[in-house]
Amino acid sequence: MNARTITHAQLAALVTDLVAAGTAVTAPARAADGRLDYRHVARLEDAVLGGGLPRLSLKALFLPPTEPLFSFRLSGPDVAIDSVPTSFPPHVVLGAVPCDAAGVQALDKVMDWDYRDELWFGRREATTIVSVACSSRDEACFCGATGGGPTATRGADLLLVPLEGGFAVEVVTPKGEAFVAVHEERFGSAPNEADVARSRATLTGSRVEPVAPLAPVTAWLADHFEDPLWADVALRCHGCGACASVCPTCHCFDIVDEPEGVTHGTRRRNWDTCQAGRFTLHASGHNPRADQHVRFRQRVMHKFSIYPARFGELLCTGCGRCSRACPGGMDLPEVLRTIAERAAAPAGGAA
């Protein structure tokens, strides 16, 4: 699909157009404490494009931390259910970080595995994701190891690559193409390819990925469910679940009823985490994952072994948020490096 350009002024006008037409625009923006969050913006000036990783990932836009599944009304022996809508108003995400857009696409698989989650896909279909090439990295980043990168387009409908005075617009999906067509007057002609190549090279040239290729890690995990390594690497894990809450791909949830008085209530889906001790606790008191290190193993297995085995892709985009958020100093890239070393070691181990 043909690349286009957009100047800062055109992009500002586009945001104004969208908001005026009633389309919500979500972009990385500064919160009062100075940190970046994906928030609704009314004008381009409020958005921070290419300014780094927002505090929480894009996941919350499609799988909210808490959302109603339906409401119910009780009247004597009778119950009436009030459904929630499964179609959503149009929404544009402007300035998604590539690793976050990739996370959303990775989750499409589990959300459409025989049973199609209408709430997830209702939001997915209503939303156009415009990623912006990433120009910030820190020592926790490892997107390159997961198949991503500063200009990766996975999960994006459009990708903006910075140019002097604006951006080159890479059209990734038919949805992105349709979006450009609707807002044709806000886009310029094709960019100069040499300029785009130079910009891309600047963004990717400085990357040093801290993790070895992950294929051997996935292979090792497949037959090392039981291994002394797990107890070792998880010693600092408190089981708080901060990693899961900031993760673009952790999607485990709980389903609970919230009574509203005696006769009304709402069933809600809330984020949950496999790192919590009660996550797998049976009513009988039996807990298949009674120790913290087996819960940590579950997180690593799910991302790098179970999900690839079931769905053909990693459940990790290398954003590094888990390492940054961990109060115990757990570092997923370090764990992956340790596993990669084990995988590379000759059979028979330490000797």
Place this chain on the structure above:
Amino acid sequence: MNLYEPYLARVTELVDETPDTRTLRLAFQEPELARTFDFKAGQFGEYTAFGAGECTFCIASSPTRTGYIECSFKTVGKATTALRALNVGDTMGFRGPYGNHFPLERMEGSSLVFIAGGIGLAPVRSVIWNALDLRDRFKNVTIVYGARSVSDLVYKRELAEWAARPDVTLRQTVDPGGETADWTGDVGFVPAIVEKAAPSAANAYAIVCGPPVMIKYTLPVLTKLGFAADRIYTTLENRMKCGIGKCGRCNIGPVYVCKDGPVFTAEEMAKLPQEF
């Protein structure tokens, strides 16, 4: 309507099986659904007590008995306490049927050996009635059922019915100390009674359900009797929320109990990581 919305059903009958175990019979309120609802023995569902939440149980009735489904549960937590508070005529919710099933179609022409402990009889009962309602398609039917004590035996009326049938061999047992003065069944743990009953493994399938410790000690007995690991079926239970492979709770390694199970052969179980 979305995936997580339950069907509404009315409680049409309740039976107290033991002091803490109750069976509910549910009839779907939507007439078309009540007419067309179908499932296979071994499948499970999410049962709602509105305001308290959902819990996961197998469907305890047989697919051959249409117009209703049944569940049997022990009162343990919040949702089961609320389910127990329901009376005949009250509304509850059901999502399902989910998961795989006991492949009864594959067992036609064979003998069936049912082994259950405690409330583990619930999923087995679904298969037993399914098979008994199609009795001429199966050879010998043997049932070994045990509980901690006589008062812990569930489905007592049906046990009496099976005991009276000439085409069913029933061995009932209670744990030592759990017998009453008028108890005429065996006294001893289920694995030992299976060994004593010694059902023939020739052209037979075994269906085993009960507490983990019962399953653990019954499998070697079945092996000794000559049952191949791919002819022994059981069900696994793990905590579930969605029941449809999304909430990430019931995995045992790469296996999703809600979608790959809940029915597994002993052969499949042996390959699972020890995390259940």
